[in-house]
Amino acid sequence: MPLPGACLNIMEARHKQKGYGSISNPERFFNQDFKNLKQYCLIKGVRYLDDMFPPDAKSIGQGILKPSELAHVMWLRPAQIAPDAEFVVDGYSRFDFGQGVLGNCWFLASIGALTFQNHIFQQVVPLDQKIKENYCGIFHFRFWRFGRWVDVVIDDKLPTINGRLIFVHSKDPNEFWPALLEKAYAKVCGSYTDMTSGTPSEAMMDFTGGVHVCVQLSDTSSDVWGLICRAGKSNTLMGCGTPQGETSANTVLPNGLVQGHAYTVTGVKELISQGKVVKLIRLWNPWGKGEWVGDWSDRSPMWDTVSSQDRQMCLSVADDGEFWMAIEDFCKFYTDLDICGLKPDFIDGKSSAQWKTSVYEGRWVAGTTAGGCINNRDTFWTNPQYRIKVVGENSETNGEKNILVSLMQKPDKRNRRLVQNLHIGFAVYLVTEDYKTQSGKFPAMFFNTHLPVARSDKYMNAREVIEFLMLKPGEYLIVPSTFRPNETASFILTIHSREETCCYENSNANEQKYEPVEKVTKVKNHQDEENKKTFFRQYSDKYEEVDAEQLQRVLNENILKGDMKSGGFSLDACRSMVALMDTSITGKLNSEEFVRLWNKVTKYKETFFLTDVSKTGTLSLSELRNAFVASGMKVADDMLSLMALRYGASSGHMTLECFISLMIRLDCMKKIFKQLSDGKSINLKESEWMYVSMYT
Incomplete structure (x- = not known):
């Protein structure tokens, strides 16, 4: 079973810090290690068969071939097609191949361009691969995919009808690098069918990452x-x-x-x-x-x-x-x-410039960080924000453009044909003197009183939007967004600059400052505590404890009666609260633990209704942001989005029960980290990690 996405994101971030995903250390696509797989096949004396992209009709996809044609498809290895098969015959050029029945001229046109650049070609197509020496039917190719290089492993079984290749074919029947390269890219796209229709820019970017x-x-x-x-x-x-x-x-x-x-x-x-x-x-x-x-x-x-x-x-x-x-x-x-x-030099011919590049991966999430374009004045500020400081005497020399901004959206579908690009764009704002000390996200007031100094030409439903800008020395805010609000997608923001620049994401929770929200304060009352314990004894067992089922009845029928819009706390939610508050690990709450939980429930209920300014009995995700502020908690955009997905309804709103469950868990997790960490990280044995995570 694959790991949860939250875990994968942490792993990816750590790998990236270590250089994993670079051209010299590419990521393993589908976690397939070419060297290990090849070594295994050579030792066992078997031909490699790729179970992640098997030689069958699913890998071809629907719509290219008629059912009668699919019935006659045979997947053959190069030596079964041509007796003198070679990976490369007498070098490589655009004249080596021709398009087959697949509508992927955009991809093949890009290969034609690739053959002119030897260094780039050999990055994509490792030429140390042979069909006769140390052969076991396995090949690999490298592509740039949305911010990282991946090494793609395939077997060399190719689809044929009557012994002839169906898709790209070489002019020399003994040469197979074009067909194998096409198969590797088809695997990346999801199938051969998924390569139908496109623009050369897509494949050229995947060949260069430039x-x-x-x-x-x-x-x-x-x-x-x-x-x-x-x-x-x-x-x-x-x-x-x-x-x-x-x-x-x-x-x-x-x-x-x-x-x-x-x-x-x-x-x-x-x-x-x-x-x-x-x-x-x-x-x-x-x-x-x-x-x-x-x-x-x-x-x-x-x-x-x-x-x-x-x-x-x-x-x-x-x-x-x-x-x-x-x-x-x-x-x-x-x-x-x-x-x-590979570099922006060709745009204006200034090859002497030492371009600096900053790359950021972000995400628009409906209700939290997907505020739409500037037309949506109440929500535009919630979009991800990136701050850039342009320095250097040459930043505006002779009116030359000095900053290249690229915004690329990342697909969330395995199959390329299912990807629906959103309309995306960005705006650039000058940070004026009165906002230079502002840390964290800039509020709506800033955008309502300032006009952008630059922006993308228009919002386009394209994979990438690019603008070459002239920015004077100073500080700027770049805000990428979708055109419409509440559209969820991931993106990559790349900033190329002629001079040294300082860039960083402007959404750090530790630096976040929001417009004031009234905080809930509670004065401890000893008589109130005793009254709660007396009430507790009416529901507790003879050992003066309550389990999850009893807690569910107390919360739904008494403490929160009439406040909840849905069916109340589920049994599973109550089990979770018991585990989080259970200091003696009995699976039950004693009177002290129960009163602490009651106080938290009351506190978070008051926070909930304080920040429910729409008076709907639920929190929108912008109201949820204010609820965290009112509770004195700092939460970054990515964490806010994650919690909205985990605890929010499909409508994007959060009920009182879900909010209370979320806040109790968040408070507990913060305390666990504080107690078990050195302030920066936690070092746990496997048994300790399992002990904490499986009960709490």
Whole structure:
């Protein structure tokens, strides 16, 4: 059984601190260790079979093949397909492969771009893998997935019909790196079907973990040519797409281009034609065939207007899917250009800049940290907040942009096709003098009296939103959000800066300051204590103790009678309270323990009704935040979200019973930590940990 998500999150945070998830120490996808699995198979003399992505119809997915075709699918290893099978034959290039029946041109176009960058290619595709030497049918590849690198293990069984590969296939029938790379990415996506439809930027980011820029070619203000030229001189991957036609079919137009199709940008060149400078861009179709037939295509007479030297250098008359076209035609017939580089240098050509990068993982949770865009003035402040201090004399030199902000949403679904991107964006605020001493989250009043100095162009239902900004030296607040409030999702905020900057999350509970909330105070009354003990004896047994069932009756029928909107405390909730208050470990409460519990219940009941300003008899999650303040407890955003999920109803509200159970447990857990820790951490034996956790 998998570990609970809360435990996994702690493990991930610790691993990240130790460098786990970096390109040099990638995370094991599905916890599969390539070296150990390969060693086991070699020792046992068996061929590896991946039970996490088995060779069956589920891994292919629904919708690609007809049932009659699925019935004829055979999963074969490379040596069963080609007798002289090799992982790589005579190096690797974009001309090695062609697209199969799967609609993943976006992925294959990205592979085409990847083949130009040897260092990046070999990070993704380890070339020390062989099909003949030390072979046992296991391979691995590396991808960047939402903030961390993962090592993905697969077996080498590939889907075929009549002995031919169904999906990507190599021009050389003995070469199998493209098909195995595609299978590894299909495993990451959930199935082969889950790779259908996408943009090159998605795969290019997963190959590099770098900086992505998308240019809308209809935007005439963009210096597309300059950007492509700069990118061509950097370690970048470039892809582009044509507009979708009336249907989702990839229709070939009379000009040779395919509608709704992804292409790779493979080169740029300036030539002299008839005394004028001509700017050409070279593109590649991942089908491995099918080319542009307009000006500067393979057989265009325009090539007769350039020097023989340029013609010989650039022109290749072959139906290999690659062709040249003028930059004007490119901007006319393509909709967007995606560029992905390891660093932001290519954006403005300032390669001398030493870019600094800060990465934060966060989460919007409905009711607690999902406040929506600035239109939602009462809740916008509840969104995660990040504070950045821009320093350095060159921070605003010559009006150059100096900060690149990327906001990427993380999927919560295993299968890529089920992911529904939310509309996301961010706003940047200058921290004015009167707020520079403010610690913790900035309140609603700040956002209601200050305008953003920068923001994302618009809220988009895209995987990533990027903006290149010019920020003067000073302190700023970056607030990422969904467009609508109460939408739950995880995200990664990446801040690239030219100069040294100080960045940190602005939601630390230990530094949190909220607008004043009246606190509940209680004066101890000895007569009241005695009255409670007298009342207790009416329900206790002959040993003057009450168990969980008796406590349930006391709470529901007497102490909280008429205050509860639901059915009262459950037996399980009462068992939990008994365990938390039981100092003698008898499974029952004596009179002293009972009175302490009664006092807590009364205190938290008063807190509940004090902060229930809506008078609904339940707490909204913003009211819950104030309830913690009124109780004198500091709770960070991630913990608030976690408790809302654990104790709140599906409506996002919390009943009195659930609130009391939560507060009693939280108070107890804090005291346990204080008593057993050195102030920073706890060191327990397994028996001690089990002793504490299984009863409390």
